[in-house]
Amino acid sequence: MSQMQSSQLTLPVIGMTCANCAVTIERNTKKVDGVSEAAVNLASEKVTVIYDPAVASPQAVIERIERAGYQVPTANLELSITGRDEPQGGAGAGHAATAALSELPGVLEAAVNLATEKATVRYIPGAVSRPDLVTALQRAGYAVVEADSEAELVDAEKEAREREVRDQTRKLWVGVAFTLPLFLLSMARDFGLLGAWAHASWVNVLFWALATPVQFYTGRDYYVGGFKSLRNRSANMDVLVALGSSVAYLYSVAVALGGLEGHVYFETSAAIITLIKVGKLLEALAKGKTSEAIKALMGLQARTARVERDGVEMDIPTDQVLVGDRVIVRPGEKIPVDGTVISGRSAVDESMLTGESLPVDKKVGDTVIGATLNKNGTLKFEATKVGRDTALAQIIRLVEEAQGSKAPIQALADRVSAVFVPAIIGIAALVFFVWLAGGAGFTAALVRLVAVLVIACPCALGLATPTAIVVGTGKGARNGILFRSSAALQRAHELDAVVLDKTGTITQGEPAVTDVVIAEGWTAKEALRLAASAERGSEHPLGEAIVQRAQEEGLELAEPARFRAIAGHGVAAEVEGRAVLVGNRRLMESEGALLNGLQDAAERLESEGKTTMWLAADGRAIAVIGVADTLKEGSGEAIDQLKALGLQVIMMTGDNPTTAQAIAQQVGVDRVLAQVLPGEKSAKVARLQEGAPPLRVGMVGDGINDAPALAQADVGIAIGTGADVAMETAGITLISGDLRGVPRAIALSQATMRVIKQNLFWAFGYNVLLVPLAAGVLALFPGLPIYLRELHPVAAALAMAFSSVSVVSNSLRLRRVKVP
Secondary structure (H helix, E strand, C coil): CCCCEEEEEEEECCCCHHHHHHHHHHHHCCCCCCEEEEEEECCCCCCEECCCCCCCCHHHHHHHHHHHCCCCCCEEEEEEEEECCCCCCCCCCCHHHHHHHCCCCCEEEEEECCCCCCEEEEECCCCCHHHHHHHHHHCCCCCCEEECCCCCCCCCCHHHHHHHHHHHHHHHHHHHHHHHHHHHHHHHHCCCCCCCHHCCCHHHHHHHHHHHHHHHCCCCHHHHHHHHHHHHHCHHHHHHHHHHHHHHHHHHHHHHHHCCCCCHHHHHHHHHHHHHHHHHHHHHHHHHHHHHHHHHHHCCCCCCCEECCCEEEEEEEECCCCCCCCEECCCCCEECCEEEEEEEEEEEEEEHHHHCEEEECECCCCCEEECCCCCCCEEEEEEEEEEECCCHHHHHHHHHHHHHHHCCCCHHHHHHHHHHHHCCCCHHHHHHHHHHHHHCCHHHHHHHHHHHHHHCCCHHHHHHHHHHHHHHHHHHHHHCEEEECCHHHHHCCCCEEEEEHHHHHHHEEEEEEEEEEECCCCCHHHHHHHHHHHCCCCCHHHHHHHHHHHCCCCCCCCCCEEEECCCEEEEECCCCCCCEEEEEEEHHHHHHCCCCCHHHHHHHHHCCCCECCCEEEEEEEEEEEEEEEEEEECCHHHHHHHHHHCCEEEEEEECCCCHHHHHHHHHCCCCCCCCCHHHHHHHHHHHCCCCCCCCEEEEEEEECCCCCHHHCCHHHHHHECCCCCCCCCCEECCCCCCCHHHHHHHHHHHHHHHHHHHHHHHHHHHHHHHHHHHHHHHCCCCCCCCHCCCCCCCHHHHHHHHHHHHHHHHHHHHHHHCCC
């Protein structure tokens, strides 16, 4: 049986108000044949769907969401095309282009009219880019006619959300305009300020006239949302607000217009709706701030690029750059796409992607990343990745995927949210009948019923986790830390130990000269120049390290004569008339060279884990050169930070125990696993996980050679990926090669989880404490102040309105959290 092929789709959704809406969308989306998974992020208001494209389609998913009562914004784009000498009206006319466009993920409908030379596309915002559409048409044999101005896809999602905010703001101001005079007049009557008019029948009619626009215009969304929720056999926040305000309003109508004896509560119903509308707008503004980091990433892309085509330089929109184009970037300009430098030299500021403050030198052969800033030299490079394939596009995609996933800690809140509203309605009904049966009177029982309905807040529960995840992953991305999923972010804070692969992680991964110990009568530079001159013809890494050190010191090398490589020993050559030997001690002994008292120095270097290279001239040793894989800058500091976070630090290496221990002592790791073959790394990680005691292990490696070990670890951390950020086996990807990114990632995980736990504590605690208060539990204690014993529904609405705002605001604190 063939395995199901799966595709992932992220859709923006308009109209969600609380956690129950998220549950409803997930449940309905999963009912579409071929959909295996659906996860809603209430903070970013998006749903991520995993589906089988052979069975399900994006259109089917959208239709199901819209049938549930929510809106998925889509947009249209028209492209002018030329090419394909097909006879108009032929059977294949336009079919190739239509098929090519329709196959793109995110394209809902495509139509090509060759008579008008137009291609019309309906698409999902963010799921497809203009270069994707252009490339698809080019592959089908068509060319796209570019407009004079830079053509961009319409941000339909942004327009839809702005339109929604404008509509809600308008309804709020209508609510304020009617509620404020209604509330003031009501208070004036209660305090006896209306005099003889206080009990006039027309006053109640006036109150009804002021309350009705608020109830059915400002509060219309609660009725519509509540109806849709009930139609989906669930109940959300809209049901509670509509029910609570309607009870107060209809009771007041019966008193004002129906002749029922009692006090009207028009100001209560109006204030409930208006205050909650205020809270929802503040929540929307706060939620918008949670995604500022990813919006900033999207804004990093250079708008134009200077390319050289057929010997002519021209400025074009970045989305028109093609793979293979030669791109020219002058000082102070942004690099538009990813590529490889073919001429020029400069320093490039990559801090916006890697978090590293120091510019990185770039020369011929080096990789440059789109959206980074060229500082002081002109670079010409060949474009290697454009459009959706650039590092920036991949980073944005990874962050969105992480934000669209669910952290395990969210499961409890989801389960509670699913039954929260029906439970509150049941509690409210029980409160009403208990107080009525206890002799409190119909009005008093009704007030408490309304207070319970209004004060309960499922929104805070639904926002507690996703808002913190959105802020945390966004902050990580701005610092070069990419969390592949919310689960990886959560697991990182639970780690007991971090395993560091030595080569390329703790060390540079390239041998370098560390020491030059000389015999009497020689200088270090003379010895280094002689050894490097002899090694000029060598291809051995140790020989290349000696030559590189001499070049760094600006030494002028001589041309060796009669060069010969001696396998397993070293090299021999004649340099400026001297017979020179460079190699190990066995070479000295086999060639009969005098060691000249340098044995102690050689043994000392070897005890430090360094490889010793002997240098002899005319049969006499004149220097011992220490060569080692040097430590990366910041490795020791990173390991100290990991230990300060309470983690055990383990180094894994293929080196012998002596060399491994020498490096371990330099950086201060707790434990060494030496002589580990590449194929054994995964098993070593598994052994740590199954040991006594079992450890939750984070594995840090380069993401390629260490892929099995990264996959085995509880959290795999790929470091130094540069432009290649999409490491499938790593839960966390660090763009920079700086090991200090590892404690930063773990510290950010710990801070995020701390905020999530605070949010959940507040969300649960708020409801556990205030629902009984609204129910009138404290009325059983007559000695307490009246404002504690009798919680007015307006106060309940005020508390409910700001409960979710407080959760979002707490999550926003993560933006200011300092990581090591």
